[in-house]
Amino acid sequence: xxxxxxxxxxxxxxxxxxxxxxxxxxxxxxxxxxxxxxxxxxxxxxxxxxxxxxxxxxxxxxxxxxxxxxxxxxxxxxxxxxxxxxxxxxxxxxxxxxxxxxxxxxxxxxxxxxxxxxxxxxxxxxxxxxxxxxxxxxxxxxxxxxxxxxxxxxxxxxxxxxxxxxxxxxxxxxxxxxxxxxxxxxxxxxxxxxxxxxxxxxxxxxxxxxxxxxxxxxxxxxxxxxxxxxxxxxxxxxxxxxxxxxxxxxxxxxxxxxxxxxxxxxxxxxxxxxxxxxxxxxxxxxxxxxxxxxxxxxxxxxxxxxxxxxxxxxxxxxxxxxxxxxxxxxxxxxxxxxxxxxxxxxxxxxxxxxxxxxxxxxxxxxxxxx
Numbered sequence: 081x082x083x084x085x086x087x088x089x090x091x092x093x094x095x096x097x098x099x100x101x102x103x104x105x106x107x108x109x110x111x112x113x114x115x116x117x118x119x120x121x122x123x124x125x126x127x128x129x130x131x132x133x134x135x136x137x138x139x140x141x142x143x144x145x146x147x148x149x150x151x152x153x154x155x156x157x158x159x160x161x162x163x164x165x166x167x168x169x170x171x172x173x174x175x176x177x178x179x180x181x182x183x184x185x186x187x188x189x190x191x192x193x194x195x196x197x198x199x200x201x202x203x204x205x206x207x208x209x210x211x212x213x214x215x216x217x218x219x220x221x222x223x224x225x226x227x228x229x230x231x232x233x234x235x236x237x238x239x240x241x242x243x244x245x246x247x248x249x250x251x252x253x254x255x256x257x258x259x260x261x262x263x264x265x266x267x268x269x270x271x272x273x274x275x276x277x278x279x280x281x282x283x284x285x286x287x288x289x290x291x292x293x294x295x296x297x298x299x300x301x302x303x304x305x306x307x308x309x310x311x312x313x314x315x316x317x318x319x320x321x322x323x324x325x326x327x328x329x330x331x332x333x334x335x336x337x338x339x340x341x342x343x344x345x346x347x348x349x350x351x352x353x354x355x356x357x358x359x360x361x362x363x364x365x366x367x368x369x370x371x372x373x374x375x376x377x378x379x380x381x382x383x384x385x386x387x388x389x390x391x392x393x394x395x396x397x398x399x400x401x402x403x404x405x406x407x408x409x410x411x412x413x414x415x416x417x418x419x420x421x422x423x424x425x426x427x428x429x430x431x432x433x434x435x436x437x438x439x440x441x442x443x444x445x446x447x448x449x450x
Contacts, residue, residue, distance in 0.1 A: 108273055111295045111320075115276030117186045124182055128175065196258035196290060198251065204261075204268030204281040204303070205410065207310040207367065211249050214260075218333050221415055222247045223363055224313045228371055231313075243300045246363065248317035252326035253296045261287045265410070266308060272301030272316055280305060293320045309379075310367050344418040344442040350426065353439060357427025360420045365428075368408065373432040380408065384432035393429065393438050400425055401448060413449060418442040 109119045147153040203210040208223040225246045229235040238244070251257045261270055263281040270289075271278040279289040293299070301316040321329060362371060368380040375382035383389060388396050400421060403411035412421060422442040429436040 110274050110276050111293050111297070111299065112275055112291050113294070114186075114190055114291070115274065117189055118276045121182050121186045125179055128179060132175070192290070193288075194256070197255045198257045199260065200249070200251075200257060201260045201262070202249075202270055202281065204263040204265075204270070204307070204314075205415070206265050206308050206408070207303075207314040208415075209249075209270070209314070209316060210264075210415075211247075216330065217337065218330065220247050220333075222249065222317070224315055225363075226313075228362060228366060240300065242313060243302070243315045243317070245315055245317045248298070248319040250319045250321060250326065250329050251291075251293065252323050253293055253320050254323075256290060256292045259289045259291070261289065267305050268303050268307050268314070269305035270301070270316060271304035272299055272318055274299040274301075275318065278304060293318075296320050296322055313367065340417050340419065344446045346442075348419075348422070348439075348441060350430070350439045353423045353426040354430060356419065357423035357425070358431070360416065360424040361427050361431075364412070364416065365424065373428070383428050384434065386434075389429050389434040390436045393425070393436075393440055396429065397425055397440065397445070397448065401445075418445040418449060421445045 107119050107122050109116050199214040201210075201212040201214060203212070205221070208221050210219070210221050212219045222245045224242065225244045226238065226240075226242050227235065230237045230241060259270070259277070259279070261279050261281040262285060263283045265283065267283070268281040269278060270281055275291045275293060277289050277291050279287050281287065297320055299318045299320065301318070303311060303314040303316070305311075307314065369375050369383050370380075373382060373384035375384075388399070399409060401411065401413045403409050416424070419442045422440045422445045425440045425445075426438065428434070429438045429440070
């Protein structure tokens, strides 16, 4: 391509509407009082900086033009001008005070420790979030739901690629929600820009944040702390609902938990467990062991043709339930219910040619979890 052709191609890209589809260089105002206060503080500091830049560079430009050598300007030697030193000390002092007052007011609002109407414990895992509604019998995990085919570029990417989950955090509109953040393994960071909440989740510590969302809707965020191989696959989705819809959701979650308990006592066929197990495996295990079960050499062992898959099931069950010390293998005892555990273990023992023929039942897992 000629130089002119390259220039035209670049111009066409710049002028293309698609080039501006995600063009945003400023903060978002958000949907909480705090997020709007942060935005207003940001804009205040921004315009102060703009004013300083205009004055400083204006003086520099004036000096360059009016005191250039071609006009016969002569350099002066002077120092220790007391008036100038007083001015350049006092003026920045008042500028900093002008910044500190609104900043302090915003920080005081952000660290308000007043009583909340809903407390939720948020625990980071590699690579998912766990939400425990304190005072309610609700505890669930939230994992990436973007299909693996999209991640592998085998199908067209969806609208919310890598920013969609199976179970969003659901909170009521207009209620003060306190978030108690910790981690099960490494340092994570719970960040939702629209809520102006960004707080680290650290193993062994409880960090506190809070929010009052004034507008119902879906708000998306991500883990903002590099936390390992799938750091980029750990999104956050907050579903803010009206008080009535939130109460309906609470009832539905409690009913679903009761149904899950009932399902653990039912009889399951091998075909049913394989179908359920494949769904659980792709959602929970494929990130490390791969969809093909071949693992990642040197990091995550292959499950395909692994001797433990055709040996007596107890060792396999123990690893899935309790993890394996000294490795990245997590304990899934509390992350999955009895049906999901039985299904995924059965699937692993019969997929990719393992063909052990074993059927691990939810009843077996329920007994081991007690």
